[in-house]
Amino acid sequence: MSETAQRPAPIVSARGLRKHFGRTEILHGLEFDIPAGRIYGLVGHNGAGKTTTLNALLGLTSYEGTVRVLGKDPYRKRAELMENVAFISDVASLPRFLRVRELFALVSNIHPKFDQGKARAFLEGTDVRMEARIKHLSKGMIAQLHLAVVMAIDARLLVLDEPTLGLDITYRKRFYRRLLEDYMTGERTLLITTHQVDEIEFMLSDIMFIRDGDLVLHMRMETVSTKYAQLLVDPANVAAARALGPIYAETRFGQTAMVFDGVDRERLEALGAVSTPTLSDLFVALMQRTPGAGERR
Amino acid sequence: MKSMIALIKREYLEHRGAFLYAPIGLLAIFTLAIASALAFNKVRLPYEVGIPSALKFYELAFAFAGGLWFVYLMVALFFYYADAFSADRRNNAMFFWKSMPVTDFKVLSSKMLAGMTVFPALIFIALLATGMVLYFHTMLALVVMPRLVVPGILDVIWSSLRIGFFGLVYLALALLWYAPFYAWVGALSTVFRRWSIPLALLVPGLIGLLENLFFSDTGPGAGHFLGFLRQRADFSLDRRDIQAAFMSDQPVDIGILLNSLVGGIDWVQLAGGLIFAALAVYAASEYRRRVIST
Numbered sequence: 001m002s003e004t005a006q007r008p009a010p011i012v013s014a015r016g017l018r019k020h021f022g023r024t025e026i027l028h029g030l031e032f033d034i035p036a037g038r039i040y041g042l043v044g045h046n047g048a049g050k051t052t053t054l055n056a057l058l059g060l061t062s063y064e065g066t067v068r069v070l071g072k073d074p075y076r077k078r079a080e081l082m083e084n085v086a087f088i089s090d091v092a093s094l095p096r097f098l099r100v101r102e103l104f105a106l107v108s109n110i111h112p113k114f115d116q117g118k119a120r121a122f123l124e125g126t127d128v129r130m131e132a133r134i135k136h137l138s139k140g141m142i143a144q145l146h147l148a149v150v151m152a153i154d155a156r157l158l159v160l161d162e163p164t165l166g167l168d169i170t171y172r173k174r175f176y177r178r179l180l181e182d183y184m185t186g187e188r189t190l191l192i193t194t195h196q197v198d199e200i201e202f203m204l205s206d207i208m209f210i211r212d213g214d215l216v217l218h219m220r221m222e223t224v225s226t227k228y229a230q231l232l233v234d235p236a237n238v239a240a241a242r243a244l245g246p247i248y249a250e251t252r253f254g255q256t257a258m259v260f261d262g263v264d265r266e267r268l269e270a271l272g273a274v275s276t277p278t279l280s281d282l283f284v285a286l287m288q289r290t291p292g293a294g295e296r297r
Numbered sequence: 298m299k300s301m302i303a304l305i306k307r308e309y310l311e312h313r314g315a316f317l318y319a320p321i322g323l324l325a326i327f328t329l330a331i332a333s334a335l336a337f338n339k340v341r342l343p344y345e346v347g348i349p350s351a352l353k354f355y356e357l358a359f360a361f362a363g364g365l366w367f368v369y370l371m372v373a374l375f376f377y378y379a380d381a382f383s384a385d386r387r388n389n390a391m392f393f394w395k396s397m398p399v400t401d402f403k404v405l406s407s408k409m410l411a412g413m414t415v416f417p418a419l420i421f422i423a424l425l426a427t428g429m430v431l432y433f434h435t436m437l438a439l440v441v442m443p444r445l446v447v448p449g450i451l452d453v454i455w456s457s458l459r460i461g462f463f464g465l466v467y468l469a470l471a472l473l474w475y476a477p478f479y480a481w482v483g484a485l486s487t488v489f490r491r492w493s494i495p496l497a498l499l500v501p502g503l504i505g506l507l508e509n510l511f512f513s514d515t516g517p518g519a520g521h522f523l524g525f526l527r528q529r530a531d532f533s534l535d536r537r538d539i540q541a542a543f544m545s546d547q548p549v550d551i552g553i554l555l556n557s558l559v560g561g562i563d564w565v566q567l568a569g570g571l572i573f574a575a576l577a578v579y580a581a582s583e584y585r586r587r588v589i590s591t
Binding site: 062078080082083 | 304392
């Protein structure tokens with residue numbers, strides 16, 4: 001059996017993904033695959049190209065290069081694709097003129113994979129009432145309702161672009177817990193972007209960092225802990241630590257912290273306390289940038 | 298089909314204010330106004346108006362009400378299309394609709410169809426309700442016009458059915474005739490939102506002006522283009538046929554009206570207009586597919 005026959009086709013595949021706004025290139029030829037059953041985090045600065053990348057994957061914007069989602073060209077086959085893909089956009093809002101009951105009835109008749117019973121069940125225990133008008137719901141309640149709609153769709157790929165933007169910490173925690181407990185299965189793939197990387201770190205299986213339209217990191221979370229190390233350097237060993245080529249260094253309250261890429265942990269342990277950097281530490285280490293650096297003409 | 302019906306129902310839910318609640322309000326105000334006029338004896342109808350029977354009085358009133366409702370519908374549809382084709386952008390709801398497995402062409406077609414079916418049907422129901430109100434007003438009017446003979450309920454129903462049937466045929470053909478204009482407003486709305494309201498008139502006006510500027514005195518009247526639009530805007534019946542149908546001692550002869558209506562339509566123009574409408578909706582859907590603007 002050939003290697004390609006053994007490996008299942010990726011859910012998402014991008015080759016040479018480029019995007020121009022006018023004469024400015026925003027995405028610079030991204031290349032990546034997302035296999036099934038994974039939870040991917042796509043992290044980057046504001047304006048790094050996260051939402052543009054997601055919009056290309058969802059068929060919401062044109063692009064150069066080749067993108068396949070579930071084997072389909074998303075830009076040409078968006079409507080077909082949406083039978084198996086669900087998403088919440090960072091700025092998305094539900095139609096405000098509808099009542100919750102009307103919204104569920106509408107989606108039931110439009111989306112063949114929407115289960116109204118599940119959506120109602122997801123809303124149990126919340127303050128969202130079926131007769132409520134969406135325009136009268138709070139921001140948190142609308143987010144709960146939107147998540148209930150999305151989770152009641154039997155999709156193979158769920159894309160969440162800053163789904164908890166503007167919500168309080170309590171709600172954000174509940175949001176991610178329900179996502180993991182009630183929705184994720186081995187057959188489903190989740191792609192999520194957020195600025196609050198620490199909050200989703202526990203659930204991710206893979207991470208992608210995007211900086212100025214380029215993918216600067218794409219790896220499994222377990223690889224992150226073997227590849228990268230953070231060292232709190234003993235004051236006497238700062239020069240020796242610098243000699244090992246840290247990718248990032250900063251001094252906090254008189255103590256120097258450095259992040260290393262691919263340096264043997266045993267060598268580092270001789271110079272101070274070694275730990276695995278959190279995603280936010282790694283983000284800071286890898287995402288140093290010059291403003292405007294990503295715009296190419 | 299199921300999703301198309303759901304999308305049309307969505308249009309009804311979003312825009313029912315202009316086509317359900319407003320007509321109910323107007324009918325209520327009309328009923329109260331006429332009732333109070335009759336109750337307080339404010340009606341001064343000279344017998345010389347020559348109305349031969351209360352049934353004729355009812356028929357004329359019913360047909361006049363039909364004309365008013367028709368004008369209301371045409372104006373309301375203009376504003377509906379100017380709004381509906383860009384309404385999904387409101388409050389960033391576009392992303393929600395884009396997450397549904399329906400094409401942009403299907404969504405815009407549902408908006409076009411809603412304006413051609415559900416909303417005219419609501420206004421037609423409003424006309425029938427107006428007929429009932431008018432019947433009771435006719436009964437009350439007999440108090441101040443005692444020389445007129447009370448019409449039988451069956452005669453009134455028969456008249457209502459005949460005039461209503463003609464109204465329905467007229468409405469259906471008028472909607473098909475004006476469909477390209479509404480599709481034009483809708484397509485403009487997809488790009489320019491509510492600016493489509495002035496642009497729908499301004500753009501043809503400018504084209505006519507340019508024609509006159511560059512090809513002066515070669516077209517009829519204001520030029521070929523504006524002359525064509527004037528012809529396309531006209532969907533009226535021959536005045537003589539209207540008089541012949543209504544101005545007699547007999548109940549309204551809708552045969553005359555139907556012959557006048559069907560015989561006066563340029564069917565090639567009508568078919569061409571529908572093709573233009575379909576192309577305009579398709580072009581709008583392609584714009585909506587390509588440009589995510591919120």
